[in-house]
Every structure is written in structure tokens, then in C-alpha cells.
Amino acid sequence: MQTPHGVVHTPAFMPVGTQGAVKSVTHHELEELGAQIILGNTYHLYLRPGDSLIARAGGLHKFIGWSRAILTDSGGYQIFSLAERRRILDEGAEFRSHLDGSLHLLTPERAVDIQAQLGSDIAMVLDECIATPATEEAARIAMERSVRWASRARARLLRIRQDPSSVPDVVATNAGQAQFGIIQGATIPHLRSESVQRTIDVGFDAYAIGGLSVGEPPEVTYDLVGHTAPQLPEEAPRYLMGSGMPDDLFECVARGIDLFDCVLPTRNARNGQLITRVGTLSIKNARYAEDPLPPDPDCGCYTCRHFSRAYLRHLYIAGEMTAATLNTVHNLYFYLDTMRAIREAIMLGTFDKLRSEFHQTFSRRPQH
Ligand SMILES: [Zn+2]
Numbered sequence: 001m002q003t004p005h006g007v008v009h010t011p012a013f014m015p016v017g018t019q020g021a022v023k024s025v026t027h028h029e030l031e032e033l034g035a036q037i038i039l040g041n042t043y044h045l046y047l048r049p050g051d052s053l054i055a056r057a058g059g060l061h062k063f064i065g066w067s068r069a070i071l072t073d074s075g076g077y078q079i080f081s082l083a084e085r086r087r088i089l090d091e092g093a094e095f096r097s098h099l100d101g102s103l104h105l106l107t108p109e110r111a112v113d114i115q116a117q118l119g120s121d122i123a124m125v126l127d128e129c130i131a132t133p134a135t136e137e138a139a140r141i142a143m144e145r146s147v148r149w150a151s152r153a154r155a156r157l158l159r160i161r162q163d164p165s166s167v168p169d170v171v172a173t174n175a176g177q178a179q180f181g182i183i184q185g186a187t188i189p190h191l192r193s194e195s196v197q198r199t200i201d202v203g204f205d206a207y208a209i210g211g212l213s214v215g216e217p218p219e220v221t222y223d224l225v226g227h228t229a230p231q232l233p234e235e236a237p238r239y240l241m242g243s244g245m246p247d248d249l250f251e252c253v254a255r256g257i258d259l260f261d262c263v264l265p266t267r268n269a270r271n272g273q274l275i276t277r278v279g280t281l282s283i284k285n286a287r288y289a290e291d292p293l294p295p296d297p298d299c300g301c302y303t304c305r306h307f308s309r310a311y312l313r314h315l316y317i318a319g320e321m322t323a324a325t326l327n328t329v330h331n332l333y334f335y336l337d338t339m340r341a342i343r344e345a346i347m348l349g350t351f352d353k354l355r356s357e358f359h360q361t362f363s364r365r366p367q368h
Contacts, residue, residue, distance in 0.1 A: 003176070010258040014035075014037050018040070025328050030332070032302075033301075039070070039261045040118065042075035042111065042114055047099055051113075054117060069121045070120045070121055074106075074123075079106060080093070080130075091107055111126040116160050121178065125180070126153060129211050147202070154204065183210060184210055184211050193227075197231075200233070209241065218245070222252070239260075244335070246358075247362055249338060265331035270327070275331050278363065279363040290310050292309075294307060294309065
């Protein structure tokens with residue numbers, strides 16, 4: 001995948017850098033880990049420090065000092081998570097800031113403008129995510145609204161690209177920014193197909209599958225990905241939003257997905273959960289108090305090459321900030337290295353073998 005900030009080899013995993021930083025690690029560490037692209041959250045950056053301030057600083061890449069690719073979400077997902085603090089209108093999503101309670105209206109056009117000012121390499125359209133399980137009626141209303149919003153978002157971006165003087169309030173800081181449409185339709189296959197058709201009719205640079213991994217069983221996610229991904233254009237990357245248990249990576253790559261993001265490796269790291277090829281190891285457990293082994297003896301990350309489970313447990317129990325850093329380095333290495341192995345296996349034609357080997361050892365159940 002070509003971006004204005006370099007080529008991203010796919011399939012790829014994108015670490016989540018919510019507020020312009022991947023929590024507890026530096027950009028230098030991310031580069032060493034081989035992160036090709038990170039994700040920024042529009043909702044957070046819009047509220048603080050604000051997209052205009054970031055535009056004045058030259059755009060998000062320059063402001064945060066990251067020279068590789070960045071994808072920004074539309075802000076919608078965070079707003080839909082606000083529950084009582086938001087209201088969905090045809091015009092857009094009205095919400096109260098979690099910081100100061102101020103009232104905001106995020107329209108599809110505004111989501112485009114904010115991301116244009118941030119200057120990410122990939123901007124996402126505003127869509128409506130609904131909780132699952134949803135009735136068919138609720139799923140249809142949200143899917144149709146998402147299509148209408150997609151069409152408004154596309155028109156806005158084309159206007160910014162073609163006639164920037166007509167939108168003087170918007171300073172686009174990345175002329176090569178791509179825009180992805182999002183497929184909705186909850187867990188109802190024919191709504192997913194309709195969403196694909198109508199979103200492709202609007203016409204985007206590439207497409208994402210939204211509204212999955214929101215609590216439904218993994219088999220349901222896989223079936224819907226297997227139903228939806230093959231209907232999306234083969235020449236453009238396909239992005240599965242927010243999905244990312246390690247086994248999801250294998251199963252969804254097998255069904256045609258090229259891009260993933262998930263807070264799991266970084267969030268779990270801060271909670272002392274180390275993700276390995278056999279499953280999750282909870283470092284706070286007393287059984288590791290004198291364990292001289294690294295978290296994963298087969299892992300090549302900085303943490304596993306230098307430190308014991310006993311030391312990492314001590315850092316975690318003592319509340320040392322380094323615990324979060326070292327655990328995050330390991331978890332992100334595991335994800336990024338797994339994606340490297342998947343890419344290599346695809347090139348060699350051995351992906352099915354790698355996939356079955358992975359399933360033989362990996363378990364979602366906590367190991368200890
Ligand atoms: Zn490691």
C-alpha cells in the first residue's frame with residue numbers, strides 16, 4: 001500500500017496511538033519494532049489539542065514527530081461509545097466532550113475537515129456503529145444513514161482536493177490523503193452486501209469493514225468477514241476495524257483482510273497481560289515471583305532478550321512506569337512479528353501451514 005509517508009507492506013497491523021502517542025512507548029521504539037503505520041483518534045485530537053493547532057504546526061506527522069504512515073478514524077466510534085452523552089441525528093453525531101462537557105456536532109463533512117487538517121495518510125468516513133445484537137430494522141437504518149454520510153463525506157473531500165479556496169477554513173496538510181469508505185450492516189449478511197454495493201457506488205480509495213468485533217462470537221465475525229471481504233475491490237486494501245485477537249489476524253487474513261488495528265496489545269500490556277504464541281501470561285501472578293525465564297523464551301523482542309518474568313513482575317507490582325513500556329514492547333513485537341511471518345508465508349505459499357501451526361499452540365484461555 002503506497003502512502004505519502006512510505007510503502008506499507010500488507011497484511012499489516014496498526015498500533016493505536018490515540019492522542020498522537022502509542023501509550024508508554026516512544027516513536028523510536030515503534031520504529032525499532034517495525035511499525036509501518038499507526039492509528040490516531042480524531043475524537044481525542046479534535047478535542048485536545050485541536051485540529052487547527054495541529055494544522056498550524058504543519059500537520060499531525062510534523063506535530064508528533066512521526067515520519068511513517070498514519071491512519072485516522074473519523075471520531076465516530078468514540079462518540080458512539082459515549083452512550084448518554086451523545087445523540088445521533090441525520091445531520092451528524094451530537095455529543096458532549098468527556099473533558100469539559102461542551103456540546104459538539106460532528107457531521108460527515110466536519111469529520112473530513114478535521115482529518116484534512118490533521119493530514120493523516122488515510123482518513124476514515126463518519127459512519128454509524130450500533131451495538132450488537134441489533135434488530136434488522138435498526139441495522140438497516142444505521143447502514144442507510146452510513147451510506148448517506150459516506151456520500152456527503154466523499155463530496156466534501158473531493159471539494160477540498162479540487163477547489164481548496166471554496167473551503168477557506170480548512171487547511172489540508174497532506175495533499176495525498178486517501179479516504180476509506182466503511183461497510184456496515186451489523187451481523188446481517190444481505191445488509192452487508194447492500195452496504196458494499198452502495199458504498200462502492202459512492203467510490204472511495206479503499207474500504208473498511210466496521211461494526212464487527214463488538215461482542216459477537218469470533219465465528220460470527222469470521223463468517224461476516226468471509227462474506228464481505230471478497231465483495232470488496234481486490235486491488236485496494238481491505239481494513240477490518242478494531243479486530244485483533246492474535247487468532248483473528250490469521251483467520252481474517254485468510255478471508256482477505258489487509259489492515260488491522262486493535263488496542264489489545266497495548267492496553268493488555270499496561271494491565272500486565274503478556275501475549276505469546278501459547279496465549280496470555282498474567283505477569284502479576286505470584287507463580288512468577290522467582291521465575292528466571294523471559295516472558296516468551298522463543299521471542300526476539302528487547303524485553304524477552306533482557307529480562308526475566310520475576311523482574312517484570314516486580315516492576316508491575318511496584319507500579320514502575322517501565323513495566324508498561326517493557327510489556328508494550330513485547331506485545332507489539334509479538335503482533336508485528338506475527339504479521340511479518342504471515343507476509344513471508346504468503347510470499348512463500350506456506351500461509352495455510354503457518355495458520356494451522358499457530359492454532360495448534362495458541363489458546364484464548366489465560367495460561368496462568
Ligand atoms: Zn518478547
